[in-house]
Amino acid sequence: MAEGERGLEFEVEVSESETRYHITARSSIGGEGVADAGRTPDGLLLGQRLQRLRIALLSSAVPRRRVPSNDEAAVQQLGKALFDKLFIDEVRYLFDTTRQQAAQQNRPLRLVLRFRSPEFAALPWEFLYDARRDDYLSLSMPLVRYAEIPETVRPLLVAPPLRILGMSARPAQFDALDVEAEKTRLQRALSHLVRDRLVELTWVRGETWRDLVHALDSGRWHVLHLVAHGAFDEVAKEGVIYLPGEDGTTYGLRASLLARVVSLHPSLRLVSLNACESAMASTTDLFSSSASTLVRRGVPAVLAMQFEITDDAAIEFTSSFYEGLASGRPIDVAVRNARLELSLARPYSLEWGTPVLHLRQSDGRIFDVLPKRPPRRPGTRPEPPGAVGARAEPSRVSGVGDGPSRVAVRAPAAARRAAAATAPPPAVRGDGGREGWTRRSRRPLVIGASAVCVLGAVLFTLVTSAADEHGAGSATVRVDASSSWTASGVRLKAGQRYEIEATGEISPVPGARNGPEGEAGHGDDAMAVLDRANFAALLARIGDRGAPFLVGGGAKGSATTSGELSLGLNDRNPDDNTGALTVRIRLFD
Known part of the structure; x- marks a missing residue:
């Protein structure tokens, strides 16, 4: 921002x-x-x-x-x-x-x-x-109610789409909420964001507290959007969300219990309570409302209603709000814009003042939304893989998420020079000038040069590498932080021992500087190639479909399979990363 x-x-x-x-x-x-x-x-x-x-x-x-x-x-x-x-x-x-x-x-x-x-x-x-x-x-x-709580939460790095888990509940004892109509209205309001893959909206199957718990456990969510009846219990001095009970009665889900459930999901950074009086608090307890209770228990942001709000006003506000949030705006700016748009769309209504934003992030940043990758235009061809600094055609990579992963291929300098020396000279016209090549006529030569580069990389590793007392070879590879996977040119045999050492500095997010060990405690699990490893830590894999494993600053072991060693970062969307790592690979007989 x-x-x-x-x-x-x-x-x-x-x-x-x-x-x-x-x-x-x-x-x-x-x-x-x-x-x-x-x-x-x-x-x-x-x-x-x-x-x-x-x-x-x-x-x-x-x-x-x-x-x-x-x-x-x-x-x-x-x-x-x-x-x-x-x-x-x-x-x-x-x-x-x-x-x-x-x-x-x-x-x-x-x-x-x-x-x-x-x-x-x-x-x-x-x-x-x-x-x-x-x-x-x-x-x-932007107007924000900030809860001054000692623990702070860093913004969550999110690659679109923003994943929203929605739940709509209607206890029989209350005025009926048209659940299907509510879902339809929200889906229609967010349809353009869903179409552009900026937002993903999933509804809980069911309306009970158990249905909610199971749905939260089924995936990694960024937002919980809850549509239900709510109130402030003057006796308990606590906010309550009313859900259908499993026995057909009404179940009052106290704010403290909802907070307990939500706190188990660290990727959940926003709870939107579309329930009347979910922001109303006691005058004797600072954390008595549903919203402030959730914030106290660790949720970075809660958007709640302090009075009743009509369905039309809620939908108008929600559509604008999520659009701003998915585009990467700070949450308080998204709320201000949504208030303004509601006041313009419904100039007869004063409901723009009903939503209340509670934050524990002083700067309003709960997400760092990465820019959405533009799709490759139909009919265009990727650059040849052997070209210096080129990126291969996006391909599915096992264990690297749902989206296409780009593989950067860069041969060692000696191999590139050898390829240049053996490449045929450009054609010459009769008048001594160079013939203007068309894209079609260049392609076979470029592909041929690419193959020589890759072959040269392998030969460079196996022939010119320094041998130690075990007859091992070694190679040094540069891994650009913005590349998904970098082919090392080193081929391993099943059972062959190796050692990998890495140095250098990268910046996976603006303002951050990390070495090959990556950054602990940052990012969403959905952004990680390898779970339980630091964000942006150096990884390796053997073969195009090999399982990634952690390298960090260094690793040694034996190859479980045969194939080329590739190196990359524990980051599914590295396009905006800067910096590079220098990686030394040693092989042993």
Whole structure:
């Protein structure tokens, strides 16, 4: 993500003491604003405004030409009260200064809210309204509720498609949800992303908690999209998702139990709760809502609803949101854009403020989405495999995932020089000039040169390599980080002993620098060629269909089969990698 995309950041933190609230603001332009607010007896008035907000949201959801002025006036009154409660004195001045700087630099502004006060966390800050500008802040800038939890989670490296596991549930005791219609609407909304292989949507077969657990165990998912009835249990002080029970009754899946299930799947980075009141919290427990409970238990991001939302509004928001997420935008930017598009698509509705984004990632990056590889144009031919730096035709490789894998072939320098010396000279016309070759006339010569290069690589390894006291041979191979597999030119016999040593530095993701051992604790298992090995670690295989094995900085052993030794990284999509490794191979009789 470019720096310009990240923009400037304005952070507001609210803590509390026995008699006062303490508000601290920090800006990325520098500076800090501090303000104190007394505990004023305005709870009853605020409660009345929240009730009016609920009524206004329900009223605005009914299709009409425009929002009645009294409905939006109720929302604006609450939004202004929230704005005046948070942005006071030095905090407001610093906010205005930061916003002015963002406009002058033509950079977006991001608002981060950190609440240490449960009473503040329970309020609908997504409706913050700056009456001076007639501006709802969440429509003009990303607005994030950040849970300050010690453990951080690195962005997950994802190669498209983004894999979404959807579940829709309708307990018999509640108002019916048309499950099939819900699935159809979401599939239609995401159809263009599915067609372009940016998103993969799979639905849970069934509606019970057991069906959900089995579906999560069946694959590696990036997103859980749950459509169900939800509520806040005032007695248990915890969010609840209602599912059909196995005995035909209603099963209340508490947020803490859902968090326990989700925490077992580290590739799952986002939970989208399309359930009313899944973001509503207790005023006495900071982590009481379904969303905040999931974040506390390790989920990097949760998108939830703090009020009821209509199906049409949910689908409109979801379509735009997943499109932004699959394109690689930070999740908070994707949410802001989805709010804006919902407000334009349904100008009579105020439901754009219903979704709430909870994050434990301070920068909003839960995924590093790799660019989708463009398909090879029909009718084009790959470059010949013997050409220097060329890549062979994409081919299926055992153990390297579902997509095509490119194999880079590069002969040693001596072999390339030998091939050049034996290549025929270009044809000469009668006037002494060089004949212009067509692509068709060049192809046999290029293919012939390719074969000589490959043969020269083998001869170079077996004939000119240095022998040790065991009569062994050795060769040195360069492995480019952007190549899927690099042919070494070294052929092994079944049972033959070998030693491999590697040095060098590569960058598998922007800003990272690693040696041949790779990087521990980074990436999605779906991106790995070899499970349980470090991401981007050096691998080897014997033969085109041989099982990959770990080399790292070095490995020794005996060949289990005969074939050519190839080298590559533990990364299914290496196209954007940079750097190279130098690998020395020694063979023993």
